[in-house]
Amino acid sequence: MTDKTWRVGLAGLGTVGAGLVRLLGEDPHFAPAGARVEITGVSARRRNAAREADVSALPWFDDPVELAKDPGNDIFVELIGGSEGVARVAVEAALAAGKPVVTANKALIASHGVELAAMAEAKGVPLLFEAAVMGGTPAVKFVREALVGDEIGAVAGILNGTSNFILSQMESTGQAFAQVLAEAQRLGYAEADPTTDIGGFDAAHKIAILAALAFDCAPTLEAVEIEGIEDVSLLDIRLARDLGYRIKQLAMATHTPSGAWVRVHPALLPLDHPLAQADGALNALFIEGRRIGRMFIQGAGAGAGPTATAVAADIADIMAGARRPVFQRAASQLLARAPVTAHGALEKVYLRLIVRDEPGVIAAVSETLAEAGVSIDSFLQKHVDEGPGVPMVLTTHPAPSSAISAAIERIGLLPALMAPPRRMPVARI
Ligand SMILES: NC(=O)c1ccc[n+]([C@@H]2O[C@H](COP(=O)([O-])OP(=O)(O)OC[C@H]3O[C@@H](n4cnc5c(N)ncnc54)[C@H](OP(=O)(O)O)[C@@H]3O)[C@@H](O)[C@H]2O)c1
Incomplete structure (x- = not known):
C-alpha cells in the first residue's frame, strides 16, 4: 500500500465535494502509511459554475455515470445527493464495475442500502458512508x-x-x-x-x-x-x-x-x-x-470541512484494505430482520391541555388516566397571559402507549377542553 497512488473519481462539487477537493489538495498524503490520493476526474451539473474549490485543472465528465465507470479511477466518490436519479445510477454503475464507493448520501443508503450492499458484496468491494450520519462526527x-x-x-x-x-x-x-x-x-x-x-x-x-x-x-x-x-x-x-x-x-x-x-x-x-x-x-x-x-x-453534523473529513476517513479505510460487510451482516440476512412498529411498548408522555378555568377539571383528567391504568408523574397548572383558557400539563409514568392513547382520546372529549390535547414522548434513555 505504501507507495500507491489511489485515483479518485469525484461526482458532486457542491458543499461537500468542494470541501473534499480542498482537503485532498491540502493533504494528499492524509492516509496511513503515506499512500497518496489523486482526483482523476470530476463531475457536476454545471461545468462553468463558480465553486468553493479550484477544479479547473481536473479532468471533467459531463455525465457522473461515465465517471463512475471510467477505468481511470480506483475509487468512486458520490457527493451529489438524492435517493434516486443520477446519484443512484452512478453508484450502481461504479459497484457493477467492481469499484469501491464512498458516499455521503443518507437518502440513498436509507432507501436502497440493502440492494447496494448486495451489489458491493457480489463484487467484493467496500461501500462506505460515514459522512451520511452526523457529517464529520464519526457515528x-x-x-x-x-x-x-x-x-x-x-x-x-x-x-x-x-x-x-x-x-x-x-x-x-x-x-x-x-x-x-x-x-x-x-x-x-x-x-x-x-x-x-x-x-x-x-x-x-x-x-x-x-x-x-x-x-x-x-x-x-x-x-x-x-x-x-x-x-x-x-x-x-x-x-x-x-x-x-x-x-x-x-x-x-x-x-x-x-x-x-x-x-x-x-x-x-x-x-x-x-x-x-x-x-x-x-x-x-x-x-x-x-x-x-x-x-x-x-x-x-454538517459543513464542508467536517463532512469532507468523514469522506476522507472512508477513502483511507479503502486504502487500508477495508473488508467489512456494508452493514453488520450479509445483505440477504438483513432483509429477514425488518424494523417493527412497537404499538404495545411502554411510553412516558407529556400531555398539555388547554382547559376552561373551572372546578372539577383536574379530577376529570386524573380519573380518566387512572381508569386507563396510567398514573401521573408530575403535574402543573399555570396561568399565562396569551390566549383563552388555562394550560394544564402533566407527565405520566411509563405505561403501554395504547392505554395512554385511549385515555387521551377520552380526555379530548371532556367539555372543559378548549383545544385538542398535545402529547409528546418523554425520552427514557
Ligand atoms: N452539506 C453538508 O453539510 C452535508 C453533510 C452530510 C452529508 N451531506 C450529503 O452530501 C451530499 C452532497 O451534499 P452537498 O451539501 O454537498 O450538496 P450540494 O452543495 O447541493 O452539491 C450537490 C452537487 O451535485 C451536483 N449535481 C446535482 N445534480 C447533478 C446531476 N444531475 N448531475 C451531475 N451533478 C449533479 C451539483 O452540481 P452543480 O454544482 O453544478 O449544481 C453539486 O455540485 C448529499 O448526499 C448530502 O445529503 C451533506
Whole structure:
C-alpha cells in the first residue's frame, strides 16, 4: 500500500465535494502509511459554475455515470445527493464495475442500502458512508465497528442541525417557530424548502441507517415513525422547562423483542441529560450498550470541512484494505430482520391541555388516566397571559402507549377542553 497512488473519481462539487477537493489538495498524503490520493476526474451539473474549490485543472465528465465507470479511477466518490436519479445510477454503475464507493448520501443508503450492499458484496468491494450520519462526527464507524462487540439497547440522537438550531433559538429568544425559521433561512441554516429538515425526514434517513447498524436489520425508511417540529409551540417549550425538561427533535431506535422500533419526533429530555445540552446546529448521539453502558458523542453534523473529513476517513479505510460487510451482516440476512412498529411498548408522555378555568377539571383528567391504568408523574397548572383558557400539563409514568392513547382520546372529549390535547414522548434513555 505504501507507495500507491489511489485515483479518485469525484461526482458532486457542491458543499461537500468542494470541501473534499480542498482537503485532498491540502493533504494528499492524509492516509496511513503515506499512500497518496489523486482526483482523476470530476463531475457536476454545471461545468462553468463558480465553486468553493479550484477544479479547473481536473479532468471533467459531463455525465457522473461515465465517471463512475471510467477505468481511470480506483475509487468512486458520490457527493451529489438524492435517493434516486443520477446519484443512484452512478453508484450502481461504479459497484457493477467492481469499484469501491464512498458516499455521503443518507437518502440513498436509507432507501436502497440493502440492494447496494448486495451489489458491493457480489463484487467484493467496500461501500462506505460515514459522512451520511452526523457529517464529520464519526457515528457510523462508532456503531458499526467500535461497538461491534456489544449488544446495543438504544441509539438516540439529535441528528438534524437545522431542527436543533430552530428549537434552541425558540427557547433562548422566546420567538415563535415561524419567526425563528425565517431567521434560520436568512442565515443559511435552513433551506428555502425546509421540509426535509423540520419535517423529520433527514433525521429519519440517518436513524434508519444507525438502526440497521445497531440492530442488524435492513435500513427501512418506511418503518420509521416520523413527526416534525412544526407544531412545537413556545408554550410547550416553556411548560416543559418548568417541569425540568427541554424539547428536542429526537431520532431514536430501540431494541424490542420483535425487532427495532425506530422513530423521529419532538421529545422531552431531562435538562441534565447530555442530549439536552447539545445546542445550536450541533449533532449528538447517545448509545446504551449491554456491556459498555451509556456513551455520548457530540460534534459538527454538517459543513464542508467536517463532512469532507468523514469522506476522507472512508477513502483511507479503502486504502487500508477495508473488508467489512456494508452493514453488520450479509445483505440477504438483513432483509429477514425488518424494523417493527412497537404499538404495545411502554411510553412516558407529556400531555398539555388547554382547559376552561373551572372546578372539577383536574379530577376529570386524573380519573380518566387512572381508569386507563396510567398514573401521573408530575403535574402543573399555570396561568399565562396569551390566549383563552388555562394550560394544564402533566407527565405520566411509563405505561403501554395504547392505554395512554385511549385515555387521551377520552380526555379530548371532556367539555372543559378548549383545544385538542398535545402529547409528546418523554425520552427514557
Ligand atoms: N452539506 C453538508 O453539510 C452535508 C453533510 C452530510 C452529508 N451531506 C450529503 O452530501 C451530499 C452532497 O451534499 P452537498 O451539501 O454537498 O450538496 P450540494 O452543495 O447541493 O452539491 C450537490 C452537487 O451535485 C451536483 N449535481 C446535482 N445534480 C447533478 C446531476 N444531475 N448531475 C451531475 N451533478 C449533479 C451539483 O452540481 P452543480 O454544482 O453544478 O449544481 C453539486 O455540485 C448529499 O448526499 C448530502 O445529503 C451533506
